[in-house]
Amino acid sequence: MEPFQTFTGLVCPLDRSNVDTDQIIPKQFLKRVERKGFGECLFYNWRFDQDGNKKADFVLNQPKYAGTSILVAGENFGCGSSREHAPWALQDYGFKTIIAPGFADIFFNNCQKNGILAIRLDKEKVEELIEAATEKTLRLTVNLEKQTIEGGGFHFTFDSDPYQKELFIKGLDEIAVTMMHEDEISAFEKKRAKEA
């Protein structure tokens, strides 16, 4: 995982609630055995018509959002299937941060594991951001260390879990962190075996 401290990016508004992972990446693309290359399938059914042509009215297809890296969306983002292909697709497309009033639990975790910063922000603030990003070009700077979002006249702070924050900032591989607890895991297994 790459260390994540602060970065500035272009905001893309997705004014929908309950966006499920089937929409983020439809299941016909889940058959690959690699992690890369899912970006082209992101929001496939919203981005492309049945003949594979781009639908002009979908936000990601609008030229003003080319190169976007911050997605701002409605409530309960990422609900439904636990597929990690959803964060992989978002990441492969170029998103580094997703801001929403709330996320589905598994999706939120999956983002964290892949170095996508999922930020919960009050609904009113999210609505303000969506409105601003729809009307004009909005660039925001996300600072994880200070837990702030700034730009376009906005200045918001956000909550972050201290443990996740540390992993993010240092770019730590969670399995390696866990393996430092090997003694405790073995002791647990021994105790278990004895009880059985």
Add this chain to the structure above:
Amino acid sequence: MRPRTIIEKIWDNHLIHREKGKPDLLYIDLHLVHEVTSPQAFEGLRMNHRKVRRPDLTFATVDHNVPTTRNRETKDPISKVQIRTLEKNCKDFGIELADIYRPTQGIVHVIGPELGLTQPGKTIVCGDSHTSTHGAFGAIAFGIGTSEVEHVLATQTLWQKRPKTMQIKVNGRLGLGVAAKDLILAIIAKYGIAVGTGYIVEYTGEAIRSLSMEERMTICNMSIEAGARAGLISPDQTTIDYIRGRRFAPAGEAFEKAAEKWLALATDEGAAYDRTIEIDAGEIEPQVTWGTNPSMGGSVSGSVPDPDSFATEEKRQAVKKALAYMDLTPGTAIRDIPIDVVFIGSCTNSRISDLRQAAKVAQGKHVREGVRALVVPGSQQIKKQAEKEGLDKVFTDAGFEWRESGCSMCLAMNDDIVPAGKRCASTSNRNFEGRQGTGSRTHLVSPAMAAAAAIHGHFVDVREIEKVH
């Protein structure tokens, strides 16, 4: 000791490491693996020269994209790669695999309980959100992403934030002809798809106690559709009786000892939950969803709602969008909605009792002309049992297709697809846009309701069909 919920007891039993400001490190007792969410996890292990720590606590099957046709030939080359990849991974890392030609093959959440792998008090994970199914046995079972799959393979542990606890207490009894599926759909319709977010739910109350294990699985299966991380039911004699004699269950004296421990896991009298919801089972009628998430539904006796009748602008918009996708007009009676396809299957409703209920409705009748109806047993064992009872004959005589086991039309990753614009009565758990195929329209129902829809070509209240009484 203060009274504890079963959720707290299991959690505490698996705690390896706790530190302020961090999630807990939990031990995982059972890791179920399937072809779709595992390849990248094994790839990660190889890249980092890591092993599977406990292959003996890991069990794999192929279910999501396998064909359900007799010859089980996969035409799609990419599916083939995914299946071959799992075979190779299981071989390389020493994991037992219920491959497509084995009598143990089936949907991961169906075979876990069937083989006795699923037991009370366990922590169970799988790279699939409907892992919550296993909670029916009084286990903490939840879906994980592929990174977590890799983490569990490598360490047999997971970092987990202690969730809040919720009790959903179902008083009274379900009426005749009302299924467990109707109960969980009604709960989600009433409280919404995010009510459980951040919680593990325990289902309690008389109505839950009176359910069979298979019905309990249907309830816990759909906990995730209410947003919950997991759902469970305290073990009782019904649980013990189900597990006895299964392949991976303890045997003889060890079983009696285990059973005693399992029963002691049940939530203590007076234990506190962070939130409690109570509902009355007697009020629940057979359900049909009309929208594009599982909360958008109601009674079969009702009609398609008017978007303007919803309280918030957001809801109104969402309902409008859903009705446009579903091609439904407000005010249409649910019974008048015509059906093109019927799917009886999935980890929600593909067990033997589900098939029996559907067969009871189908017996001696015929699928309405123009309707395609599929019955896909959840596992090879169920298929065999059903054939022993002659259910396959009932179905095929009535014009249903009788298939091999797998996820099939629940998510349409194989060739079992609902064509665009067609309307399906499905016993699965998700009615999202495109779930059963691009442009497909899904109505979630119980097995009996699905069979009845197949025969009549539109929804009917199963309580009005003589056979059910």
